[in-house]
Amino acid sequence: MSTSSVQxxxxxxxxxxxxxxxxxxxxxxxxxxxxxxxxxxxxVAKVGGGHxxxxxxxxxxxxxxxxxGGWANAIVGSLVVVGIAVAIGIPVGVGxxxxxxxxxxxxxxxxxxxxxxxxxxxxxxxxxxxxxxLIVVTxxxxxxxxxxxxxxxxxxxxxxxxxxxxxxxxxxxxREASMALGVAEAPTTLRVILPAAMGNVLTGIMIATAxxxxxxxxxxxxxxxxxxxxxxxxxxxxxxxxxxxxxxISPFEHWHSQAWAGALVLVSVVLILNVAARTLWARRARxxxxx
Amino acid sequence: MNPVEVGTxxxxxxxxESEKLxxxxxxxxSVRRPPPPRRSRREQWGDAIRRRWxxxxxxxxxxxxxxxxxxxFMELWLGSRPAWQEWGLxxxxxxxxDPVRGEFGALPFIxxxxxxxxxxxxxxxxxxxxxxxxxxxxxxRFLRDPLIFVVELLAAVxxxxxxxxxxxxxxPVVQNQVMPFIxxxxxxxxxxxxEPGPGYTLFTASLILAIMIIPIIATLSRExxxxxxxxxxxxxxxxxxxxxxxxxxxxLSYARPGIFSAAVLGLxxxxxxxxxxxxxxxxxxGLTLDYFEAGNSMTAIIANEMREAVSEIHVSSLVAIGLIxxxxxxxxxxxxxxxxxxxxxxxx
Numbered sequence: 141m142s143t144s145s146v147q148x149x150x151x152x153x154x155x156x157x158x159x160x161x162x163x164x165x166x167x168x169x170x171x172x173x174x175x176x177x178x179x180x181x182x183x184v185a186k187v188g189g190g191h192x193x194x195x196x197x198x199x200x201x202x203x204x205x206x207x208x209g210g211w212a213n214a215i216v217g218s219l220v221v222v223g224i225a226v227a228i229g230i231p232v233g234v235g236x237x238x239x240x241x242x243x244x245x246x247x248x249x250x251x252x253x254x255x256x257x258x259x260x261x262x263x264x265x266x267x268x269x270x271x272x273x274l275i276v277v278t279x280x281x282x283x284x285x286x287x288x289x290x291x292x293x294x295x296x297x298x299x300x301x302x303x304x305x306x307x308x309x310x311x312x313x314x315r316e317a318s319m320a321l322g323v324a325e326a327p328t329t330l331r332v333i334l335p336a337a338m339g340n341v342l343t344g345i346m347i348a349t350a351x352x353x354x355x356x357x358x359x360x361x362x363x364x365x366x367x368x369x370x371x372x373x374x375x376x377x378x379x380x381x382x383x384x385x386x387x388x389i390s391p392f393e394h395w396h397s398q399a400w401a402g403a404l405v406l407v408s409v410v411l412i413l414n415v416a417a418r419t420l421w422a423r424r425a426r427x428x429x430x431x
Numbered sequence: 432m433n434p435v436e437v438g439t440x441x442x443x444x445x446x447x448e449s450e451k452l453x454x455x456x457x458x459x460x461s462v463r464r465p466p467p468p469r470r471s472r473r474e475q476w477g478d479a480i481r482r483r484w485x486x487x488x489x490x491x492x493x494x495x496x497x498x499x500x501x502x503x504f505m506e507l508w509l510g511s512r513p514a515w516q517e518w519g520l521x522x523x524x525x526x527x528x529d530p531v532r533g534e535f536g537a538l539p540f541i542x543x544x545x546x547x548x549x550x551x552x553x554x555x556x557x558x559x560x561x562x563x564x565x566x567x568x569x570x571x572r573f574l575r576d577p578l579i580f581v582v583e584l585l586a587a588v589x590x591x592x593x594x595x596x597x598x599x600x601x602x603p604v605v606q607n608q609v610m611p612f613i614x615x616x617x618x619x620x621x622x623x624x625x626e627p628g629p630g631y632t633l634f635t636a637s638l639i640l641a642i643m644i645i646p647i648i649a650t651l652s653r654e655x656x657x658x659x660x661x662x663x664x665x666x667x668x669x670x671x672x673x674x675x676x677x678x679x680x681x682x683l684s685y686a687r688p689g690i691f692s693a694a695v696l697g698l699x700x701x702x703x704x705x706x707x708x709x710x711x712x713x714x715x716x717g718l719t720l721d722y723f724e725a726g727n728s729m730t731a732i733i734a735n736e737m738r739e740a741v742s743e744i745h746v747s748s749l750v751a752i753g754l755i756x757x758x759x760x761x762x763x764x765x766x767x768x769x770x771x772x773x774x775x776x777x778x779x
Binding site for chain 2: 155156158159162163165166167168169170172173174176177179180181183184231232235236238239240242243244248249251252254255256257258259261262263264265266267268269270272273274293296297300324325326329330347350351353354355356357360361364381384385388389396399400403406407410411414415418
């Protein structure tokens with residue numbers, strides 16, 4: 141450039157200054173994302189922790205005017221509904237993952253993979269609508285079963301995709317060695333490939349469980365709600381997420397504080413599952429990288 | 432099958448296992464023996480099933496997923512038929528919603544969903560990009576993994592907890608500080624912002640949605656930025672570009688399709704988000720284009736009315752809104768996935 145020797149360093153200084161300003165903006169962006177997270181967790185811990193008690197975890201709900209009472213029925217209900225989703229979801233999800241990874245180099249395999257990705261983005265309330273028209277309308281009442289089925293539609297695609305990726309990470313020579321020894325398809329997959337990928341498959345299952353445990357929308361008109369202990373999986377049941385919603389929009393001060401306590405329980409479970417899953421995965425990745 | 436036990440030393444362990452299994456199902460040696468005996472079709476099938484039953488079993492399970500997806504679509508289609516028969520496509524742009532008179536139309540809810548999701552994307556995209564750039568380019572190594580971890584945790588917090596926080600913490604702040612501030616600033620002159628009122632508004636819902644989709648867009652765009660070949664960026668740096676210039680002119684332009692699809696997938700998530708929206712949007716019936724007013728969304732009206740809907744036409748109108756929501760998110764997810772897939776094939 142033929143400009144004077146004074147201008148060039150100035151322009152360079154400006155360019156470098158702009159570089160630093162924009163890095164500053166990136167740091168600001170990160171702060172803007174982390175502040176709400178810290179804020180939410182802090183409020184949940186502070187308000188929820190103040191109202192969490194043994195009674196809350198072990199007693200049945202009381203009318204809002206009386207005070208006291210707990211969410212024991214909702215905690216049990218959540219365990220049952222999520223349990224149903226997991227019981228349906230693990231065989232279907234892992235089986236689909238195995239097919240996509242081991243035998244899926246065809247139209248069915250690619251089509252199912254595509255459907256899984258689309259279903260992973262399915263609005264959760266849509267799963268609730270379908271379970272409502274299929275099960276609630278047919279049976280004539282709300283039920284834990286309908287809630288579990290709705291959640292399983294959200295659980296399956298996550299597990300299937302993570303299982304596929306986990307199985308694909310197992311080195312090819314392990315399959316070939318097993319085949320060369322004359323081992324049939326089923327034992328090769330179930331006793332050689334699947335055990336090697338088990339850590340990552342479990343990670344996927346835990347993350348999917350954490351995700352459906354916090355789902356509320358599909359349960360609003362499937363599992364519905366109840367003030368009593370669950371009487372069977374064909375009966376309506378209270379769950380923790382639906383209770384948080386119902387109590388939060390109620391006009392009662394006492395119920396609001398119970399909603400925060402419930403949120404603390406839910407967030408703890410979900411975050412513990414996530415942290416455990418991710419540390420498990422990190423250990424796994426190191427092990428694989430280290431040979 | 433104990434995962435820990437087997438996982439620690441697969442290679443040594445599998446060999447004796449396989450030895451044992453060889454005598455089991457599926458040995459192919461009998462097929463090779465000459466001369467091949469003539470076998471009936473049934474025998475051949477029996478043989479194929481014996482050798483390949485596991486493939487067929489998992490294939491059958493995979494077909495279940497296809498059945499599930501088909502069932503979801505069929506149920507939405509059949510359930511919403513009465514509404515489509517009554518009003519046809521005009522259901523989409525009708526604005527009345529009156530369960531008592533049996534008049535239903537989806538426009539206010541579609542508008543509410545698009546307004547909140549659009550605003551959420553407008554807020555979340557620059558922030559997510561900043562995070563992605565920071566994490567790929569500038570963050571020191573020891574900070575990078577913990578920060579990625581924290582951003583992913585943000586995605587794990589359940590929607591209903593964000594909703595709870597939205598009702599009791601964010602909505603008051605929006606009402607008392609944020610809305611008056613925006614109304615007093617030059618931004619307040621924009622026609623999308625009216626008179627500030629109570630804190631349960633389209634704007635509050637947009638803010639919550641933005642918080643919730645930031646981790647998704649940030650994680651996806653970080654992956655896209657990581658996939659940009661190093662030599663592209665290093666070439667620019669070697670020519671004397673500052674890091675930022677290399678980022679903007681080389682990396683970002685290379686990654687543009689990937690970032691676009693990250694944004695589309697984030698938008699898809701915002702459309703379908705139910706609880707946080709329902710709890711903060713105000714749930715007012717009627718069309719509004721003012722962010723400072725209470726509104727409604729497709730997910731919120733379903734969440735609020737599905738339980739109590741009695742008449743067939745009311746239920747089927749709600750299912751019809753579910754179908755529109757499903758199709759919108761289907762189109763966005765497919766578009767996003769296709770672009771990402773294209774990016775991946777270009778790399779290899």
